Amino acid sequence: MTSSEQLLKEIELLKRANEREKLAREEAENLLDTRATILYEINQKLSTQYDALAQRSKEIEFLHSVTGLLEDGVSFEKALGSFLELVCRLCDWPVGHAYFVQRTEEPLVLRSSKIWHLRDEERFKEFKNVTEGFSFHEGEGLPGRVLKSGLLHWIQDIRKDENFPRAALLKDTPVRSAFAVPIILDSKVIAIAEFFAGSITDKVQRTLEIVDAGASQLSSLYGQQVARNQLKENYETLQQTQLQLIQSEKMASLGTIAAGVAHEINNPISFILSNIDTVSGYLESLTSLIDVYESFRSELGAPSLKMIDEARDRYDIDYLLKDSASLISETKEGIDRVRDIVQGLKTFSRVDEAEQKEADINECIEATLKVLSNELKYKCKLERNYGSIPRVLCYPGQLIQVFTNLFLNAAQAIEKKGTIRVGTSTDDKEIHIMVSDTGHGIKSENMKNIFTPFFTTKPVGKGTGLGLSVSYGVIKKHGGDIEVESEYGKGTTFKITIPIRRAV
Amino acid sequence: MTQDLVVLFVDDEIPILRSIERAFRKAPFKVLTVADPKNALKLIDTIPIHAVVSDYRMQEMTGLELLRIVKDRLPSVPRIILSGFADETLITEGLRTGDIHKYLLKPIDMDKLQSQIITLLKGA
Numbered sequence: 001m002t003s004s005e006q007l008l009k010e011i012e013l014l015k016r017a018n019e020r021e022k023l024a025r026e027e028a029e030n031l032l033d034t035r036a037t038i039l040y041e042i043n044q045k046l047s048t049q050y051d052a053l054a055q056r057s058k059e060i061e062f063l064h065s066v067t068g069l070l071e072d073g074v075s076f077e078k079a080l081g082s083f084l085e086l087v088c089r090l091c092d093w094p095v096g097h098a099y100f101v102q103r104t105e106e107p108l109v110l111r112s113s114k115i116w117h118l119r120d121e122e123r124f125k126e127f128k129n130v131t132e133g134f135s136f137h138e139g140e141g142l143p144g145r146v147l148k149s150g151l152l153h154w155i156q157d158i159r160k161d162e163n164f165p166r167a168a169l170l171k172d173t174p175v176r177s178a179f180a181v182p183i184i185l186d187s188k189v190i191a192i193a194e195f196f197a198g199s200i201t202d203k204v205q206r207t208l209e210i211v212d213a214g215a216s217q218l219s220s221l222y223g224q225q226v227a228r229n230q231l232k233e234n235y236e237t238l239q240q241t242q243l244q245l246i247q248s249e250k251m252a253s254l255g256t257i258a259a260g261v262a263h264e265i266n267n268p269i270s271f272i273l274s275n276i277d278t279v280s281g282y283l284e285s286l287t288s289l290i291d292v293y294e295s296f297r298s299e300l301g302a303p304s305l306k307m308i309d310e311a312r313d314r315y316d317i318d319y320l321l322k323d324s325a326s327l328i329s330e331t332k333e334g335i336d337r338v339r340d341i342v343q344g345l346k347t348f349s350r351v352d353e354a355e356q357k358e359a360d361i362n363e364c365i366e367a368t369l370k371v372l373s374n375e376l377k378y379k380c381k382l383e384r385n386y387g388s389i390p391r392v393l394c395y396p397g398q399l400i401q402v403f404t405n406l407f408l409n410a411a412q413a414i415e416k417k418g419t420i421r422v423g424t425s426t427d428d429k430e431i432h433i434m435v436s437d438t439g440h441g442i443k444s445e446n447m448k449n450i451f452t453p454f455f456t457t458k459p460v461g462k463g464t465g466l467g468l469s470v471s472y473g474v475i476k477k478h479g480g481d482i483e484v485e486s487e488y489g490k491g492t493t494f495k496i497t498i499p500i501r502r503a504v
Numbered sequence: 505m506t507q508d509l510v511v512l513f514v515d516d517e518i519p520i521l522r523s524i525e526r527a528f529r530k531a532p533f534k535v536l537t538v539a540d541p542k543n544a545l546k547l548i549d550t551i552p553i554h555a556v557v558s559d560y561r562m563q564e565m566t567g568l569e570l571l572r573i574v575k576d577r578l579p580s581v582p583r584i585i586l587s588g589f590a591d592e593t594l595i596t597e598g599l600r601t602g603d604i605h606k607y608l609l610k611p612i613d614m615d616k617l618q619s620q621i622i623t624l625l626k627g628a
Contacts, residue, residue, distance in 0.1 A: 259589065263561070266588025270611040271523035277614060278526040339611060 059210045062090045066214040070221040077115060080183070080191060083218055084117035087195055087211050094119035095175055095196035097131060099143050101189055110136040110143045110192060123174055127196075130169045141165050143192040146180045150189055152212045154179040157200050177201040179208060181215040185223055262342045269342070273335050280328045287321055358503050359396040361431055362386045362424055368403040369422075376411050376420065380437075385423035389431050393501040398474040402482075405467035406435045406494050412458070413439025413492060430480070431500060436493035442486040450484060509533040509625055510552060514544045514570060515559040515586075527614035533625065541570045548578060555625055557617075560587035560595075568594055572603050582624035586610060586617070 001009075065086050069079040084096030096117035099110040112132040118124050136144040141164055145153045155178045158164045167173060175196035183191040193215065297305060312318065369382065376382065410420045418438040425432045442450060449455040451472040475482040480498040511533050513524050521537035528535045533554070538544045541564050547553065556574050558567035571583040583603070585595060588610040598604045605624055608617065 263589030266610045267517050267520060270588065271517070271519045273611045274523035274527050274614050278523070335611075 058090060059207075062086055062210060063214055063217065066217045067221070069218060070225050073225075076222055076225070077113070079218065079222070080113065080193070081115045081117065083214070084115065084193060084195075087193065087214065088117050088119065090211065091195065091197070091207055093195050093197045093201075095124055095127070095198075097128075097194050099136070099192045099194070101147065101191065103188075103190075107137055108147065110147060113191065123198075126172075127166075127170060127174055130166055134166060142178060142180050142194055146182050146192050146194075147189050150182055150184065152179060152181045152208060152215075154203055154208065156203065158196075174198060177203075179211075181212055182219075183215055183222065184219045185226065190222075265338065265342050269335060269339055273332070273339075276328060276331055276335070283324050283328070287324075290317070290321070356393055356395055356503075358391045358393050359399075360391050361389060361394070361399065361433065361498070364396050364399050365403055365422060365424070365433070368400050368407060372404065372407050372411075375408065379414055379417055380411055381417075381419045383419060383421045385421065387423070387425040389424050389426045390500060391502075392431060392498060393503050394478055394498065395474070398477070402471040402474050402496070403435070405471045409467065410435060410437035410439060410492070413437050413441070415440065418491075426500070429500060430497045433496040433498070434493060435496075436491060438491040441488040441490050441492055442484070443488050447484065447486065451482075509554045510536055511555040511557060511621055511625075512544060512547060512553045513537045513557045514541055514562070514567070515539065516562045517559070520559070524614075528618065531618050532622065541565050541567075544570060545573060548574060548581075553578065553581060554628065555582040555584070555621055557584040557586050557621065560585050560591075561589065566594075568598050568603065571598070575603055580628055582606075582621075582628050584608060584621070584624070586612065 066083065069082050070076070080098050084098060088094065088096045098113045098115045100113045102109045102111055112134070114132060116128060118128065134141075136147070138144055139148045142153060142155060142158075145163065155161045155164065157176050158167055158178055159173055159176065161167070176199050177197040178194060180192055180194035182189045183193065195211075300308070365386075369376070407420065407422075414420075414437055420438075421434070421436045423434045443457075446455075446457060451468050455469075472482055475496055475498070478498050479501075480496060483495045484492065485495070486492040509532070511528075513521060513535065515521050515524075515537075516539050518539055521539060525535055525537060536547065536553070538547060541558070541562055544556070544558070548556070556571060558570050560567040562570075567585050567587065571585070574581060574583055582605050584606045585598070585604050586608045595604070595607050599607060606620060608620065
């Protein structure tokens with residue numbers, strides 16, 4: 001082999017090697033390209049996913065915040081304001097506003113709640129004024145359409161929308177895209193929240209769905225709050241009813257005790273009274289006998305007379321004879337008082353059931369005043385204000401007893417001169433009776449006790465403490481109510497209500 | 505009217521009976537008293553009784569129950585409940601059916617009681 005042959009061979013070899021190398025490099029470059037493309041795509045995907053995740057996180061944060069809107073007794077108005085702000089932040093929109101549905105009006109009307117979220121007060125000032133001056137009926141404008149459908153409504157551009165009456169009143173339109181959602185309580189739309197973008201914005205179905213979910217969440221939270229308040233109110237009513245029940249039960253058991261006591265006392269009173277009469281008769285007989293003895297004085301000798309007179313002195317007979325009459329009458333007076341108390345107790349315990357009949361309460365009051373005129377006329381000016389009231393089924397005798405108690409109390413409360421006012425009126429269901437005086441009033445610490453049996457602030461012997469408790473029992477028996485208002489030093493007013501019942 | 509007429513008083517409280525005996529010592533009728541309603545029933549079977557006045561609430565039986573038995577045995581004899589406390593619905597029923605002729609409340613003025621008894625005795 002020549003040297004040139006050798007060289008050619010080498011060149012050939014190098015050429016082939018070069019060729020191979022070129023092929024390999026091309027292959028590697030291709031591979032690199034493919035890899036790079038894949039990497040780019042992965043990167044792109046990652047970026048999109050990141051954005052989506054960020055959006056999800058915003059959405060979750062939004063829904064989470066909505067959940068906390070009505071915590072700790074926050075008012076619905078305040079929660080609505082926060083909701084507007086949250087939605088504006090979620091969508092990155094500048095305007096949120098809410099309407100209330102005026103349920104008292106027919107047909108339904110939507111009026112601005114004056115609750116707003118504005119990113120730029122100055123820019124949207126005109127739009128705000130126009131909106132607040134507007135009211136919408138069902139189907140009118142953006143909120144009216146939501147009121148009608150109960151569903152979220154989207155407007156791509158308010159300038160091009162045919163049902164956006166506000167646009168006509170705006171000099172320039174700082175808002176373009178818009179949507180509104182309903183707040184629903186008990187399947188009724190109670191409020192509507194509307195939102196506006198400053199420019200035409202693409203509709204993002206997913207975001208709208210999230211806002212809609214938020215609005216439903218707010219609705220259900222408000223529903224819970226309303227239910228909770230209702231529950232609280234019911235509980236308080238229940239508690240009040242229970243207190244009244246305890247009170248009437250207390251009265252009833254006192255009544256039973258009173259009835260038993262009345263019976264127990266009536267027996268001894270019965271024989272004490274009878275025996276006092278008997279003793280009185282015995283004393284009269286003895287006195288007559290002594291008179292007979294006296295008439296024979298002239299026939300007795302001086303020693304006998306002396307002994308008789310000494311004995312008379314020793315036993316204080318002159319005084320005894322003189323005093324025995326008042327001794328008997330005072331004792332009887334005491335027993336009479338006991339008997340009156342027992343009588344009061346019996347009325348209180350409703351032992352003595354008289355007949356029910358239809359009566360004119362104005363007449364009952366007049367009858368009472370007639371009986372009491374002596375007690376009242378010297379120090380009380382009477383002012384009557386009788387309304388035209390129907391006759392009612394009642395226990396007239398017992399009502400007269402109640403009026404007697406009230407008038408006597410009123411008169412006793414007045415120290416020198418004062419006024420007693422009595423009035424009646426009706427509202428077709430009940431009869432209202434009012435008795436007021438300008439007397440010394442009731443101290444606030446005594447108010448809770450005034451209907452309690454035996455409670456009295458009067459001196460011993462002046463009051464039994466039964467008058468008002470008896471009155472209470474009588475009025476309750478009529479299915480009515482008796483209330484007292486009093487200002488210490490100024491006077492007292494009793495208000496009685498009696499349901500109107502007619503004889504069948 | 506003579507002392508031949510006998511009025512029977514039934515009350516489980518002895519002092520009441522004693523006070524009645526005292527008050528009616530001079531009444532135009534003879535007073536008999538018993539504290540036990542069962543003894544009252546024995547008495548009406550043995551001697552002539554012309555009126556019965558009974559308390560309502562007693563240990564053995566109520567005055568109304570007693571007077572119903574009296575009515576069965578002596579229908580024409582006047583029967584009076586004298587009580588400080590009674591079941592008014594039952595008493596009203598007793599008055600309506602004629603089991604008793606009168607219902608009087610304790611405490612009562614003895615003169616009044618006497619005139620009530622006399623009126624009933626005259627009517628009987």
